[in-house]
Amino acid sequence: MADTGTPATGTPDTAPHTGPGTGALEAGFDATVAADRRIEPRDWMPEGYRRTLIRQIAQHAHSEIIGMQPEGNWILRAPSLRRKAILLAKVQDEAGHGMYLYAAAETLGVDREDLTERLIDSRQKYSSIFNYPALSYADIGVIGWLVDGAAICNQVPLCRCSYGPYARAMIRICKEESFHQRQGYELLLAMVKGTDAQRTMVQESVDRWWWPSLMMFGPPDGDSPNTRQSMAWGIKRHTNDELRQRFVDMSVPQAAALGVTLPDADLRWNAERGAHDYGEPDWAEFKAVVSGSGPANAQRVAHRRRAHENGAWVREAAQAWADKQAARAARKDAA
Amino acid sequence: MNEPTPRRTWPLYEVFVRGKRGLNHVHVGSLHAADDEMALHNARDVYTRRNEGVSIWVVRADLITASSPDEKDPFFAPSADKVYRHPTFYAIPDEVPHL
Ligand SMILES: [Fe+2]
Ligand SMILES: [Fe+2]
Numbered sequence: 166m167a168d169t170g171t172p173a174t175g176t177p178d179t180a181p182h183t184g185p186g187t188g189a190l191e192a193g194f195d196a197t198v199a200a201d202r203r204i205e206p207r208d209w210m211p212e213g214y215r216r217t218l219i220r221q222i223a224q225h226a227h228s229e230i231i232g233m234q235p236e237g238n239w240i241l242r243a244p245s246l247r248r249k250a251i252l253l254a255k256v257q258d259e260a261g262h263g264m265y266l267y268a269a270a271e272t273l274g275v276d277r278e279d280l281t282e283r284l285i286d287s288r289q290k291y292s293s294i295f296n297y298p299a300l301s302y303a304d305i306g307v308i309g310w311l312v313d314g315a316a317i318c319n320q321v322p323l324c325r326c327s328y329g330p331y332a333r334a335m336i337r338i339c340k341e342e343s344f345h346q347r348q349g350y351e352l353l354l355a356m357v358k359g360t361d362a363q364r365t366m367v368q369e370s371v372d373r374w375w376w377p378s379l380m381m382f383g384p385p386d387g388d389s390p391n392t393r394q395s396m397a398w399g400i401k402r403h404t405n406d407e408l409r410q411r412f413v414d415m416s417v418p419q420a421a422a423l424g425v426t427l428p429d430a431d432l433r434w435n436a437e438r439g440a441h442d443y444g445e446p447d448w449a450e451f452k453a454v455v456s457g458s459g460p461a462n463a464q465r466v467a468h469r470r471r472a473h474e475n476g477a478w479v480r481e482a483a484q485a486w487a488d489k490q491a492a493r494a495a496r497k498d499a500a
Numbered sequence: 501m502n503e504p505t506p507r508r509t510w511p512l513y514e515v516f517v518r519g520k521r522g523l524n525h526v527h528v529g530s531l532h533a534a535d536d537e538m539a540l541h542n543a544r545d546v547y548t549r550r551n552e553g554v555s556i557w558v559v560r561a562d563l564i565t566a567s568s569p570d571e572k573d574p575f576f577a578p579s580a581d582k583v584y585r586h587p588t589f590y591a592i593p594d595e596v597p598h599l
Contacts, residue, residue, distance in 0.1 A: 207568055257549070264546045268530045271512065277532060278509050334529070341550075480534075484510070487535035 198399045203329035206272040214398050217391070218328050219273050220289075221400065226266035227284045227291035231465050233259045235299035236308060244302065251348050252305060258341050265334040272330045285470040293451060294381050296459030303356060303363075303370035309349015311371075311378040311416065317342050318412045319382065327399030350419065357423050364424070371420070372428045379443075380451045382409040388448075413441050512561040513539040515546075517553035525557050533558075 190209040197204060204210055233256045240256065243249040267277045283289040294312055299305065320342065323335040356363040383389060383405040395401035403411075413432070420427050431444035453459065510532040516525035528547050533539035539558040548556065583589050592599050 207566070254549075261546055261549060264531065265529055271530065276509065337528075480510075483534040483538060487538075490535060 198327050201325075201327075201399070203332060204327050205329045213394070214328075214400075215273055217395060217398070217400060218331065219270055219275055221395075222266055222270040222273070222331055223275070223280050223283070224290055224292075226263045226270060226280065227289060228295065229259050229263035229266060230284070231291045231295045231469060234465055234468055235295060235297070235461075236305060238299060239302060239305050242302065243305070248352070255309070255345050255348065258345065262338045262341070265337055266331075269328075269330040269334045281473060285466060285473055287457065287466055290455060292381060293454040293459065294377050295465060296454050296462045297373070297377050298461050300373070301366050301370055303353070303366040304374070306349045306352035306356060306367065307370040307374045309345050309347075310353060310419070311349075311374050312381070313342055313345040313349060314416065314419075315378045315381040315412050317346060318408050318415070322402035322408075325399075325402060331400075350423075353423055353425075357425070367423070368425050371425045375428050376446050376450075377454075379409055379412070379446045380454075382406070382412065384448065384451070410440055413443050417441055510534050513543070513558045514561050514564060515539075515543045516557040516559070517543075517547055518555040519552060520554055525555065528552075530561065536560075 191211065194204065194208070194210055194214075197208070204214075236252060236259075237256050240249060240252050243252050267280060270280060271277055280289070284291070294315075299308065317339065320335055320339050324332055324339055326332040326335065353367055356367050386392060386404045386406045389405050392401060392404055396404075416427065417432070417434075429444045431442060433442055434440075435442045454462070457463075512530055513533055513536075514530050515528050517528050518525045531539065531542050531546055533542050536558065540556060543556050543558050547553070
Protein backbone atom coordinates (compact mmCIF):
# COMPACT_ATOMS: atom_id res chain seq x y z
CA MET A 166 0.00 0.00 0.00
CA ALA A 167 2.96 2.29 0.28
CA ASP A 168 2.34 3.67 -3.17
CA THR A 169 -1.16 5.02 -2.69
CA GLY A 170 0.02 8.42 -1.55
CA THR A 171 -2.35 8.15 1.35
CA PRO A 172 -1.93 11.30 3.37
CA ALA A 173 -1.53 9.42 6.63
CA THR A 174 0.59 10.69 9.45
CA GLY A 175 3.91 11.89 8.22
CA THR A 176 2.75 13.20 4.85
CA PRO A 177 5.69 13.76 2.58
CA ASP A 178 5.75 17.49 3.34
CA THR A 179 6.44 16.92 6.99
CA ALA A 180 9.15 14.36 6.42
CA PRO A 181 12.45 15.50 7.90
CA HIS A 182 14.46 17.54 5.44
CA THR A 183 17.28 18.60 7.69
CA GLY A 184 19.20 17.16 10.56
CA PRO A 185 21.70 14.39 10.75
CA GLY A 186 19.62 12.00 8.63
CA THR A 187 19.34 14.16 5.52
CA GLY A 188 22.64 13.10 4.02
CA ALA A 189 21.68 9.44 4.10
CA LEU A 190 18.17 10.19 2.85
CA GLU A 191 19.51 12.24 -0.02
CA ALA A 192 22.00 9.52 -0.90
CA GLY A 193 19.15 7.00 -0.92
CA PHE A 194 17.11 9.25 -3.20
CA ASP A 195 20.06 9.79 -5.57
CA ALA A 196 20.80 6.07 -5.69
CA THR A 197 17.17 5.25 -6.53
CA VAL A 198 17.12 7.79 -9.37
CA ALA A 199 20.55 6.70 -10.62
CA ALA A 200 19.42 3.06 -10.72
CA ASP A 201 16.39 4.18 -12.80
CA ARG A 202 14.01 3.00 -10.11
CA ARG A 203 10.93 4.99 -9.11
CA ILE A 204 10.42 7.44 -6.28
CA GLU A 205 7.13 6.80 -4.50
CA PRO A 206 4.95 9.27 -2.56
CA ARG A 207 6.08 8.45 0.96
CA ASP A 208 9.77 8.35 0.08
CA TRP A 209 12.01 11.18 1.14
CA MET A 210 12.67 13.60 -1.73
CA PRO A 211 14.44 16.94 -2.10
CA GLU A 212 12.13 19.94 -1.74
CA GLY A 213 13.09 21.19 -5.22
CA TYR A 214 12.14 17.84 -6.74
CA ARG A 215 8.74 17.99 -5.07
CA ARG A 216 8.15 21.61 -6.09
CA THR A 217 9.20 20.97 -9.69
CA LEU A 218 6.90 17.96 -9.94
CA ILE A 219 3.93 19.76 -8.40
CA ARG A 220 4.34 22.63 -10.85
CA GLN A 221 4.81 20.38 -13.85
CA ILE A 222 2.02 17.90 -13.05
CA ALA A 223 -0.42 20.68 -12.16
CA GLN A 224 0.32 22.54 -15.40
CA HIS A 225 -0.07 19.30 -17.26
CA ALA A 226 -3.43 18.58 -15.58
CA HIS A 227 -4.65 22.12 -16.29
CA SER A 228 -3.65 21.68 -19.95
CA GLU A 229 -5.81 18.58 -20.27
CA ILE A 230 -8.76 20.36 -18.67
CA ILE A 231 -8.43 23.61 -20.65
CA GLY A 232 -7.67 21.53 -23.74
CA MET A 233 -11.28 20.34 -23.80
CA GLN A 234 -12.49 23.81 -24.78
CA PRO A 235 -11.28 24.31 -28.38
CA GLU A 236 -12.63 20.90 -29.38
CA GLY A 237 -15.68 20.85 -27.13
CA ASN A 238 -16.88 23.85 -29.06
CA TRP A 239 -17.22 21.65 -32.16
CA ILE A 240 -19.10 18.68 -30.72
CA LEU A 241 -22.53 20.00 -31.69
CA ARG A 242 -21.28 21.10 -35.10
CA ALA A 243 -19.50 17.88 -36.09
CA PRO A 244 -20.94 16.80 -39.44
CA SER A 245 -22.16 13.30 -38.61
CA LEU A 246 -23.21 11.18 -35.66
CA ARG A 247 -20.00 9.15 -36.07
CA ARG A 248 -17.81 12.26 -35.86
CA LYS A 249 -19.80 13.64 -32.92
CA ALA A 250 -19.45 10.40 -30.99
CA ILE A 251 -15.71 10.28 -31.67
CA LEU A 252 -15.14 13.89 -30.68
CA LEU A 253 -17.22 13.48 -27.55
CA ALA A 254 -15.17 10.44 -26.54
CA LYS A 255 -11.92 12.28 -27.17
CA VAL A 256 -12.96 15.30 -25.13
CA GLN A 257 -14.11 13.00 -22.33
CA ASP A 258 -10.69 11.32 -22.41
CA GLU A 259 -9.03 14.70 -21.94
CA ALA A 260 -11.13 15.25 -18.81
CA GLY A 261 -9.97 11.83 -17.62
CA HIS A 262 -6.34 12.76 -18.29
CA GLY A 263 -6.79 15.83 -16.15
CA MET A 264 -8.20 13.64 -13.34
CA TYR A 265 -5.31 11.13 -13.50
CA LEU A 266 -2.86 14.01 -13.27
CA TYR A 267 -4.58 15.84 -10.42
CA ALA A 268 -4.56 12.52 -8.55
CA ALA A 269 -0.82 12.19 -9.20
CA ALA A 270 -0.22 15.78 -8.02
CA GLU A 271 -2.12 15.10 -4.80
CA THR A 272 0.31 12.33 -3.85
CA LEU A 273 2.87 15.14 -3.45
CA GLY A 274 0.82 16.76 -0.70
CA VAL A 275 -1.19 19.40 -2.60
CA ASP A 276 -4.96 19.75 -2.57
CA ARG A 277 -6.95 19.35 -5.78
CA GLU A 278 -9.38 22.16 -4.95
CA ASP A 279 -6.42 24.40 -4.42
CA LEU A 280 -4.99 23.56 -7.83
CA THR A 281 -8.32 24.42 -9.48
CA GLU A 282 -8.33 27.75 -7.63
CA ARG A 283 -4.82 28.44 -8.86
CA LEU A 284 -5.88 27.77 -12.44
CA ILE A 285 -8.96 29.97 -12.40
CA ASP A 286 -7.05 32.75 -10.63
CA SER A 287 -4.40 32.51 -13.38
CA ARG A 288 -1.73 31.73 -10.80
CA GLN A 289 -0.76 28.54 -12.63
CA LYS A 290 -0.24 28.08 -16.33
CA TYR A 291 -1.26 25.52 -18.92
CA SER A 292 0.04 24.69 -22.37
CA SER A 293 0.21 27.73 -24.65
CA ILE A 294 -1.41 25.78 -27.51
CA PHE A 295 -4.90 25.95 -26.01
CA ASN A 296 -4.90 29.72 -26.22
CA TYR A 297 -5.41 29.48 -29.97
CA PRO A 298 -9.01 29.22 -31.20
CA ALA A 299 -10.39 26.31 -33.26
CA LEU A 300 -11.87 28.28 -36.15
CA SER A 301 -12.88 25.63 -38.66
CA TYR A 302 -13.89 22.00 -38.58
CA ALA A 303 -10.56 21.12 -40.22
CA ASP A 304 -9.00 22.34 -36.96
CA ILE A 305 -10.51 19.30 -35.23
CA GLY A 306 -8.47 17.06 -37.53
CA VAL A 307 -5.33 19.16 -37.27
CA ILE A 308 -5.54 19.36 -33.48
CA GLY A 309 -5.73 15.56 -33.30
CA TRP A 310 -2.90 15.11 -35.77
CA LEU A 311 -0.46 17.84 -34.69
CA VAL A 312 -1.44 18.91 -31.16
CA ASP A 313 -2.09 15.41 -29.82
CA GLY A 314 0.89 14.25 -31.91
CA ALA A 315 3.17 16.77 -30.21
CA ALA A 316 1.68 15.84 -26.85
CA ILE A 317 2.52 12.19 -27.53
CA CYS A 318 6.15 13.09 -28.32
CA ASN A 319 6.32 14.93 -25.00
CA GLN A 320 4.48 12.29 -23.03
CA VAL A 321 6.00 8.99 -24.12
CA PRO A 322 9.33 9.70 -22.35
CA LEU A 323 7.37 10.78 -19.25
CA CYS A 324 6.15 7.18 -18.91
CA ARG A 325 9.67 6.55 -17.55
CA CYS A 326 9.68 9.58 -15.26
CA SER A 327 11.39 8.94 -11.92
CA TYR A 328 8.24 9.81 -9.96
CA GLY A 329 6.07 6.69 -9.89
CA PRO A 330 2.54 8.17 -9.76
CA TYR A 331 3.32 10.59 -12.62
CA ALA A 332 4.88 7.83 -14.74
CA ARG A 333 1.87 5.55 -14.16
CA ALA A 334 -0.58 8.33 -15.06
CA MET A 335 1.38 8.93 -18.24
CA ILE A 336 1.20 5.27 -19.21
CA ARG A 337 -2.59 5.38 -19.01
CA ILE A 338 -2.69 8.65 -20.92
CA CYS A 339 -0.36 7.50 -23.71
CA LYS A 340 -2.51 4.43 -24.33
CA GLU A 341 -5.46 6.74 -24.96
CA GLU A 342 -3.64 9.41 -26.96
CA SER A 343 -3.02 7.17 -29.92
CA PHE A 344 -6.76 7.13 -30.67
CA HIS A 345 -6.76 10.92 -30.48
CA GLN A 346 -4.07 11.33 -33.08
CA ARG A 347 -5.42 8.69 -35.44
CA GLN A 348 -8.99 10.00 -35.43
CA GLY A 349 -7.64 13.46 -36.32
CA TYR A 350 -5.50 12.16 -39.13
CA GLU A 351 -8.32 10.01 -40.48
CA LEU A 352 -10.63 13.05 -40.44
CA LEU A 353 -8.05 14.98 -42.49
CA LEU A 354 -7.65 12.09 -44.93
CA ALA A 355 -11.40 12.19 -45.54
CA MET A 356 -11.30 15.94 -46.10
CA VAL A 357 -8.36 15.95 -48.53
CA LYS A 358 -10.15 13.31 -50.58
CA GLY A 359 -13.13 15.68 -50.76
CA THR A 360 -13.62 18.99 -52.57
CA ASP A 361 -11.12 21.76 -53.36
CA ALA A 362 -12.79 23.86 -50.69
CA GLN A 363 -12.14 21.12 -48.13
CA ARG A 364 -8.50 20.79 -49.18
CA THR A 365 -8.08 24.54 -48.87
CA MET A 366 -9.65 24.42 -45.43
CA VAL A 367 -7.20 21.72 -44.32
CA GLN A 368 -4.18 23.65 -45.62
CA GLU A 369 -5.36 26.86 -43.97
CA SER A 370 -5.70 25.02 -40.69
CA VAL A 371 -2.24 23.44 -40.96
CA ASP A 372 -0.82 26.92 -41.66
CA ARG A 373 -2.26 28.20 -38.39
CA TRP A 374 -1.41 25.24 -36.15
CA TRP A 375 2.06 24.20 -37.30
CA TRP A 376 4.09 26.84 -35.47
CA PRO A 377 2.08 26.79 -32.23
CA SER A 378 2.52 22.99 -32.26
CA LEU A 379 6.30 23.36 -32.44
CA MET A 380 6.09 25.76 -29.49
CA MET A 381 4.45 23.05 -27.38
CA PHE A 382 7.92 21.65 -26.70
CA GLY A 383 8.83 24.80 -24.82
CA PRO A 384 11.64 27.32 -25.31
CA PRO A 385 14.87 26.36 -27.12
CA ASP A 386 17.42 24.50 -25.00
CA GLY A 387 19.61 27.60 -24.63
CA ASP A 388 16.67 29.37 -22.99
CA SER A 389 15.42 26.52 -20.80
CA PRO A 390 17.32 26.87 -17.53
CA ASN A 391 15.47 24.10 -15.65
CA THR A 392 16.04 21.35 -18.17
CA ARG A 393 19.41 20.23 -16.83
CA GLN A 394 18.11 19.79 -13.27
CA SER A 395 14.94 18.03 -14.45
CA MET A 396 17.05 15.62 -16.46
CA ALA A 397 19.35 14.96 -13.51
CA TRP A 398 16.28 14.11 -11.45
CA GLY A 399 14.95 11.76 -14.12
CA ILE A 400 11.81 13.86 -14.57
CA LYS A 401 12.74 14.78 -18.11
CA ARG A 402 14.48 12.35 -20.46
CA HIS A 403 15.09 14.57 -23.50
CA THR A 404 15.63 18.27 -24.08
CA ASN A 405 12.95 20.47 -25.66
CA ASP A 406 14.88 20.71 -28.94
CA GLU A 407 15.42 16.95 -29.14
CA LEU A 408 11.70 16.34 -28.83
CA ARG A 409 10.86 19.13 -31.25
CA GLN A 410 13.23 17.59 -33.82
CA ARG A 411 11.61 14.20 -33.37
CA PHE A 412 8.18 15.75 -33.93
CA VAL A 413 9.30 17.56 -37.11
CA ASP A 414 10.83 14.39 -38.53
CA MET A 415 7.66 12.41 -37.78
CA SER A 416 5.33 15.04 -39.21
CA VAL A 417 7.01 15.60 -42.59
CA PRO A 418 6.02 12.26 -44.18
CA GLN A 419 2.56 12.48 -42.57
CA ALA A 420 2.05 15.89 -44.18
CA ALA A 421 3.23 14.51 -47.53
CA ALA A 422 0.71 11.66 -47.32
CA LEU A 423 -2.05 14.22 -46.77
CA GLY A 424 -0.77 16.40 -49.59
CA VAL A 425 -0.44 19.47 -47.37
CA THR A 426 2.51 21.85 -47.09
CA LEU A 427 4.06 22.67 -43.73
CA PRO A 428 4.39 26.47 -43.64
CA ASP A 429 8.17 26.69 -43.19
CA ALA A 430 10.42 27.82 -46.05
CA ASP A 431 13.50 26.53 -44.20
CA LEU A 432 12.16 23.00 -43.79
CA ARG A 433 14.36 20.52 -45.69
CA TRP A 434 16.08 17.19 -45.18
CA ASN A 435 19.66 17.43 -43.97
CA ALA A 436 21.39 14.21 -45.02
CA GLU A 437 24.45 14.99 -42.92
CA ARG A 438 22.44 15.24 -39.71
CA GLY A 439 19.97 12.58 -40.76
CA ALA A 440 17.20 14.95 -39.71
CA HIS A 441 15.16 17.86 -41.04
CA ASP A 442 16.39 21.42 -40.71
CA TYR A 443 13.55 23.76 -39.84
CA GLY A 444 12.94 27.41 -39.14
CA GLU A 445 12.89 29.19 -35.80
CA PRO A 446 9.46 29.52 -34.16
CA ASP A 447 8.46 33.06 -33.18
CA TRP A 448 9.59 32.95 -29.56
CA ALA A 449 8.26 36.44 -28.88
CA GLU A 450 4.80 35.17 -29.74
CA PHE A 451 5.35 32.12 -27.53
CA LYS A 452 6.30 34.31 -24.55
CA ALA A 453 3.32 36.57 -25.12
CA VAL A 454 0.87 33.65 -25.28
CA VAL A 455 2.35 31.94 -22.23
CA SER A 456 2.17 35.11 -20.20
CA GLY A 457 -1.49 35.73 -20.95
CA SER A 458 -1.93 37.71 -24.15
CA GLY A 459 -2.70 34.91 -26.62
CA PRO A 460 -5.85 35.09 -28.70
CA ALA A 461 -7.98 33.11 -26.26
CA ASN A 462 -6.29 33.21 -22.80
CA ALA A 463 -8.94 35.33 -21.10
CA GLN A 464 -11.79 33.38 -22.67
CA ARG A 465 -10.34 29.98 -21.64
CA VAL A 466 -9.83 30.90 -18.01
CA ALA A 467 -13.18 32.72 -17.77
CA HIS A 468 -14.95 29.66 -19.18
CA ARG A 469 -13.23 27.36 -16.70
CA ARG A 470 -14.15 29.68 -13.85
CA ARG A 471 -17.76 29.84 -14.97
CA ALA A 472 -17.99 26.05 -15.20
CA HIS A 473 -16.52 25.72 -11.70
CA GLU A 474 -18.82 28.32 -10.17
CA ASN A 475 -21.92 27.05 -11.97
CA GLY A 476 -21.16 23.58 -10.63
CA ALA A 477 -21.07 24.75 -7.01
CA TRP A 478 -24.71 23.86 -6.34
CA VAL A 479 -24.14 20.31 -7.60
CA ARG A 480 -21.21 19.84 -5.24
CA GLU A 481 -23.20 21.30 -2.37
CA ALA A 482 -26.21 19.11 -3.10
CA ALA A 483 -24.06 15.98 -3.23
CA GLN A 484 -22.48 16.95 0.07
CA ALA A 485 -25.86 17.60 1.68
CA TRP A 486 -27.10 14.19 0.50
CA ALA A 487 -23.98 12.47 1.84
CA ASP A 488 -24.39 14.26 5.20
CA LYS A 489 -28.05 13.24 5.42
CA GLN A 490 -27.26 9.61 4.63
CA ALA A 491 -24.45 9.57 7.19
CA ALA A 492 -26.73 11.08 9.85
CA ARG A 493 -29.42 8.51 9.07
CA ALA A 494 -26.93 5.67 9.36
CA ALA A 495 -25.64 7.05 12.67
CA ARG A 496 -29.21 7.23 14.07
CA LYS A 497 -29.84 3.65 13.01
CA ASP A 498 -26.63 2.56 14.72
CA ALA A 499 -27.62 4.34 17.92
CA ALA A 500 -31.09 2.78 17.98
CA MET B 501 -27.65 32.51 4.53
CA ASN B 502 -24.96 35.13 4.15
CA GLU B 503 -22.30 33.69 6.35
CA PRO B 504 -19.64 32.04 4.20
CA THR B 505 -19.68 28.30 4.62
CA PRO B 506 -16.17 26.98 5.20
CA ARG B 507 -15.01 25.06 2.15
CA ARG B 508 -15.21 21.34 2.77
CA THR B 509 -13.42 19.20 0.30
CA TRP B 510 -14.79 15.80 -0.47
CA PRO B 511 -12.74 12.96 0.96
CA LEU B 512 -10.07 11.26 -1.08
CA TYR B 513 -10.75 7.71 -2.23
CA GLU B 514 -8.24 5.21 -3.57
CA VAL B 515 -9.45 3.13 -6.50
CA PHE B 516 -8.68 -0.54 -7.22
CA VAL B 517 -9.72 -2.32 -10.38
CA ARG B 518 -9.90 -6.01 -11.25
CA GLY B 519 -8.79 -6.03 -14.87
CA LYS B 520 -10.42 -9.33 -15.69
CA ARG B 521 -11.66 -12.45 -13.98
CA GLY B 522 -8.82 -14.33 -12.37
CA LEU B 523 -6.73 -11.25 -11.54
CA ASN B 524 -6.38 -9.35 -8.29
CA HIS B 525 -7.70 -5.84 -7.86
CA VAL B 526 -4.87 -3.42 -8.57
CA HIS B 527 -4.52 0.17 -7.39
CA VAL B 528 -5.08 2.54 -10.33
CA GLY B 529 -5.34 5.99 -8.78
CA SER B 530 -7.53 8.16 -6.63
CA LEU B 531 -10.42 10.58 -6.79
CA HIS B 532 -12.66 12.71 -4.58
CA ALA B 533 -16.32 12.01 -3.92
CA ALA B 534 -18.98 13.02 -1.40
CA ASP B 535 -19.75 9.41 -0.47
CA ASP B 536 -18.92 5.81 -1.28
CA GLU B 537 -21.52 5.42 -3.98
CA MET B 538 -20.43 8.52 -5.83
CA ALA B 539 -16.83 7.36 -5.54
CA LEU B 540 -17.78 4.14 -7.27
CA HIS B 541 -19.56 5.98 -10.09
CA ASN B 542 -16.71 8.42 -10.56
CA ALA B 543 -14.22 5.57 -10.55
CA ARG B 544 -16.13 3.88 -13.33
CA ASP B 545 -16.10 7.05 -15.43
CA VAL B 546 -12.50 8.00 -14.75
CA TYR B 547 -10.71 4.65 -14.68
CA THR B 548 -12.72 2.22 -16.82
CA ARG B 549 -13.76 4.01 -20.00
CA ARG B 550 -12.41 1.18 -22.15
CA ASN B 551 -13.41 -2.02 -20.37
CA GLU B 552 -10.34 -1.83 -18.15
CA GLY B 553 -12.16 -3.63 -15.40
CA VAL B 554 -14.83 -6.08 -14.34
CA SER B 555 -14.92 -4.97 -10.71
CA ILE B 556 -14.00 -1.83 -8.79
CA TRP B 557 -13.16 -1.24 -5.15
CA VAL B 558 -13.09 2.24 -3.68
CA VAL B 559 -11.85 2.93 -0.18
CA ARG B 560 -11.44 6.17 1.70
CA ALA B 561 -7.75 6.98 1.78
CA ASP B 562 -7.85 7.87 5.48
CA LEU B 563 -9.02 4.34 6.32
CA ILE B 564 -5.94 2.73 4.80
CA THR B 565 -3.17 1.69 7.11
CA ALA B 566 0.15 1.64 5.31
CA SER B 567 3.68 0.66 6.15
CA SER B 568 6.09 3.52 5.77
CA PRO B 569 9.39 3.34 3.92
CA ASP B 570 11.40 3.83 7.12
CA GLU B 571 9.93 0.68 8.61
CA LYS B 572 10.62 -1.23 5.49
CA ASP B 573 13.50 -3.37 6.61
CA PRO B 574 12.16 -4.82 9.87
CA PHE B 575 8.62 -4.86 8.52
CA PHE B 576 9.41 -6.97 5.49
CA ALA B 577 12.23 -8.92 7.09
CA PRO B 578 10.10 -11.95 8.01
CA SER B 579 9.54 -12.67 4.33
CA ALA B 580 13.11 -12.01 3.30
CA ASP B 581 14.68 -14.42 5.79
CA LYS B 582 12.37 -17.33 5.04
CA VAL B 583 13.84 -18.52 1.77
CA TYR B 584 12.23 -21.92 2.33
CA ARG B 585 8.94 -20.30 1.30
CA HIS B 586 10.15 -20.31 -2.31
CA PRO B 587 10.07 -23.43 -4.47
CA THR B 588 13.62 -22.84 -5.68
CA PHE B 589 14.80 -23.58 -2.11
CA TYR B 590 14.30 -27.30 -2.71
CA ALA B 591 16.70 -29.29 -4.88
CA ILE B 592 14.87 -31.94 -6.89
CA PRO B 593 16.65 -34.32 -9.28
CA ASP B 594 16.16 -33.33 -12.94
CA GLU B 595 14.74 -36.77 -13.82
CA VAL B 596 11.70 -36.26 -11.61
CA PRO B 597 8.94 -34.89 -13.87
CA HIS B 598 6.24 -32.28 -13.23
CA LEU B 599 7.68 -30.79 -10.08
FE1 LIG C 1 -4.75 14.24 -23.19
FE1 LIG D 1 -5.36 13.90 -26.40
